[in-house]
Amino acid sequence: MWKFDGIPASxxxxxxxxxxxxxxxxxxCRVVAPxxxxxxxxxxxxxxxxxxxxxxxxxxxxxxxxxxHQAEVFAAHKLMVQDPSLVEAVFEEIETKYASAEAxxxxxxxxxxxxxxxxxxxxxxxxxxxxxxxxxxxxxxLQGKVEETQYTGILVAKDLLPSDTASIDFASVAGFIxxxxxxxxxxxxxxRAAGLAAVVGVGNVIEKLSNGDMVIIDGHKGQVxxxxxxxxxxxxxxxxxxxxxxxxxxxxxxxLPSITIDGxxxxxxxxxxxxxxxxxxxxxxxxxxxxxxxxxxxxxxxTVPTEEEQFQSYRSVLTAMPDKKIVIRTLDAGxxxxxxxxxxxxxxxxxxxxxxxxxxxxxxxVFKTQLRALLRAGVYGKLHIMFPMIATLDELLxxxxxxxxxxxxxxxxxxxxxxxxxxxxxIEVPSAAVIADILAEEVDFFSIGTNDLxxxxxxxxxxxxxxxxxxxxxxxxxxxxxxxVAKAAQNNGKWVGMCGEMAGDSLATPLLVGLGLTELxxxxxxxxxxxxxxxQLSVTQAKVWAEEIxxxxxxxxxxxxxxxxxTKFDI
Amino acid sequence: MELNxxxxxxxxxxxxxxxxxxxxxSSFKSSVMILKGEKSANAKSIISIMGLGVKAGxxxxxxxxxxxxxxxxxxxxxxxxxxxxxx
Numbered sequence: 001m002w003k004f005d006g007i008p009a010s011x012x013x014x015x016x017x018x019x020x021x022x023x024x025x026x027x028x029c030r031v032v033a034p035x036x037x038x039x040x041x042x043x044x045x046x047x048x049x050x051x052x053x054x055x056x057x058x059x060x061x062x063x064x065x066x067x068x069h070q071a072e073v074f075a076a077h078k079l080m081v082q083d084p085s086l087v088e089a090v091f092e093e094i095e096t097k098y099a100s101a102e103a104x105x106x107x108x109x110x111x112x113x114x115x116x117x118x119x120x121x122x123x124x125x126x127x128x129x130x131x132x133x134x135x136x137x138x139x140x141x142l143q144g145k146v147e148e149t150q151y152t153g154i155l156v157a158k159d160l161l162p163s164d165t166a167s168i169d170f171a172s173v174a175g176f177i178x179x180x181x182x183x184x185x186x187x188x189x190x191x192r193a194a195g196l197a198a199v200v201g202v203g204n205v206i207e208k209l210s211n212g213d214m215v216i217i218d219g220h221k222g223q224v225x226x227x228x229x230x231x232x233x234x235x236x237x238x239x240x241x242x243x244x245x246x247x248x249x250x251x252x253x254x255x256l257p258s259i260t261i262d263g264x265x266x267x268x269x270x271x272x273x274x275x276x277x278x279x280x281x282x283x284x285x286x287x288x289x290x291x292x293x294x295x296x297x298x299x300x301x302x303t304v305p306t307e308e309e310q311f312q313s314y315r316s317v318l319t320a321m322p323d324k325k326i327v328i329r330t331l332d333a334g335x336x337x338x339x340x341x342x343x344x345x346x347x348x349x350x351x352x353x354x355x356x357x358x359x360x361x362x363x364x365x366v367f368k369t370q371l372r373a374l375l376r377a378g379v380y381g382k383l384h385i386m387f388p389m390i391a392t393l394d395e396l397l398x399x400x401x402x403x404x405x406x407x408x409x410x411x412x413x414x415x416x417x418x419x420x421x422x423x424x425x426x427i428e429v430p431s432a433a434v435i436a437d438i439l440a441e442e443v444d445f446f447s448i449g450t451n452d453l454x455x456x457x458x459x460x461x462x463x464x465x466x467x468x469x470x471x472x473x474x475x476x477x478x479x480x481x482x483x484x485v486a487k488a489a490q491n492n493g494k495w496v497g498m499c500g501e502m503a504g505d506s507l508a509t510p511l512l513v514g515l516g517l518t519e520l521x522x523x524x525x526x527x528x529x530x531x532x533x534x535x536q537l538s539v540t541q542a543k544v545w546a547e548e549i550x551x552x553x554x555x556x557x558x559x560x561x562x563x564x565x566x567t568k569f570d571i
Numbered sequence: 572m573e574l575n576x577x578x579x580x581x582x583x584x585x586x587x588x589x590x591x592x593x594x595x596x597s598s599f600k601s602s603v604m605i606l607k608g609e610k611s612a613n614a615k616s617i618i619s620i621m622g623l624g625v626k627a628g629x630x631x632x633x634x635x636x637x638x639x640x641x642x643x644x645x646x647x648x649x650x651x652x653x654x655x656x657x658x
Contacts, residue, residue, distance in 0.1 A: 083619075085618045116621070127621060
């Protein structure tokens with residue numbers, strides 16, 4: 001047995017036999033006699049027609065088996081096949097260099113792919129693979145070959161292009177390995193959507209794999225085991241079975257309430273970005289919305305969205321879950337999310353600049369319009385308003401005063417609204433976590449935003465890979481701040497939740513519940529797992545663990561302890 | 572006939588917006604060129620447009636010449652103003 005590593009592109013385990021996806025052959029006649037120019041041009045035009053027919057069929061089949069959205073890529077391919085620039089480039093090769101249709105297609109698509117690959121935009125660079133895909137298709141057609149559709153087992157290819165993945169019947173494939181590609185390449189996205197294990201970016205090692213070799217793909221670790229011993233095969237077969245059972249259990253139990261074995265309800269809610277996300281989170285079993293980011297209403301706009309426009313959005317979220325808590329965060333713009341209608345001066349340090357509540361208080365008209373829309377929508381459900389980036393008591397008091405002002409105006413104007421909407425703040429600035437006892441007297445709830453809290457506490461930009469080891473929510477100072485916030489809330493009889501990435505990490509769940517958090521808001525994807533774990537927890541036991549974790553001195557110790565705790569549960 | 576257009580949709584002239592622009596441009600007899608900085612593109616070609624790498628917030632100059640230039644200008648201006656129907 002031997003093994004190799006790659007990028008874990010799609011989780012899961014797959015066991016099966018290797019099958020290479022054959023590349024188009026490149027030894028064809030490259031130059032033709034001058035009198036054949038017309039013939040080669042006609043051959044190219046014919047291959048263009050066949051490609052269009054194939055792409056139409058592919059688009060239709062993908063729409064049915066995978067989804068409309070995934071099928072759109074073939075509509076784009078069709079346009080590229082017909083594109084005047086491509087035709088021009090191919091004809092020029094044929095006319096001036098007496099290239100064969102094959103050679104002309106190879107040169108022309110190669111040149112276009114390099115042009116895309118040189119653009120300073122990751123999305124556009126990825127389009128190079130679309131052009132290569134078209135080139136491969138045309139070459140194969142020119143060589144008179146039909147599309148292979150009988151793929152089974154573990155597929156191996158240099159790169160799985162959209163056409164390849166679409167011509168695969170996923171039901172008969174276990175997983176795939178590619179030499180190129182990353183987590184966000186087309187094939188990786190498709191693998192995740194289809195629930196196939198995949199390891200990508202493994203390099204030239206694929207040349208050492210022969211058709212028929214037995215392999216295990218560990219999509220969690222990004223590892224491939226080639227011709228493993230029976231003992232290992234058996235071990236992985238059991239893991240595969242276990243994962244399958246777990247997925248079934250999670251799907252079946254997603255809608256059960258998340259009540260601990262000692263009877264405490266931990267609300268497992270979801271974060272959303274637009275009202276359209278509601279269907280997804282309801283299907284996942286979320287028990288409310290712990291964070292509705294309202295930026296989508298503002299970021300693409302040239303002008304401020306109207307009160308009516310905002311009111312409609314907020315109301316549609318509230319009416320989708322009328323009996324559940326919906327926490328709507330007021331505008332968190334500025335910093336890396338600039339608003340076109342505000343403009344503003346470039347800042348040397350945007351993360352520490354005029355953003356979120358600071359920006360809103362500087363542009364009171366914009367803020368008041370949002371608050372009016374919120375209070376009006378409040379009559380349709382259990383609205384909670386949350387202010388982002390609060391750092392001082394004064395900020396909180398002035399934001400609350402403005403909300404009061406808006407409510408008074410609505411009363412005067414005789415407009416229907418809810419005046420007693422609970423008001424909370426997001427705890428993401430360390431200063432707020434430190435004075436949580438003071439702030440707790442003035443709010444109805446806290447919600448901890450771990451992403452910014454970690455960045456500001458550790459003074460480490462979370463996008464900077466060179467300081468990535470600091471950007472960890474299991475750092476002892478972060479855990480202590482969370483504990484301080486939770487204690488302050490409890491002492492004042494207020495609830496405390498979390499809406500950062502940590503809330504969706506099941507490794508952290510026992511700790512957070514033990515610290516006294518009663519609401520966890522996360523991506524829809526994490527909801528079933530966290531609920532499943534919560535139903536096995538006891539708050540009394542979790543408190544003991546949390547006490548112990550607060551005494552640990554390093555991130556590594558904390559993670560070790562949490563991993564040890566995790567083994568006590570079926571997750 | 573020249574048009575100065577600012578691309579305001581979130582994705583810039585990515586695949587779908589570029590495809591729409593090329594399709595509309597191709598429906599006219601006039602020749603349509605896009606200029607951005609030192610690069611130029613045939614606006615009837617999605618590949619050519621995408622090669623410009625136009626991002627959100629950037630401006631392009633569109634040159635239209637031919638019998639139906641006015642009509643083409645109006646249509647192209649509209650799809651850019653409508654942000655390619657993205658919202």
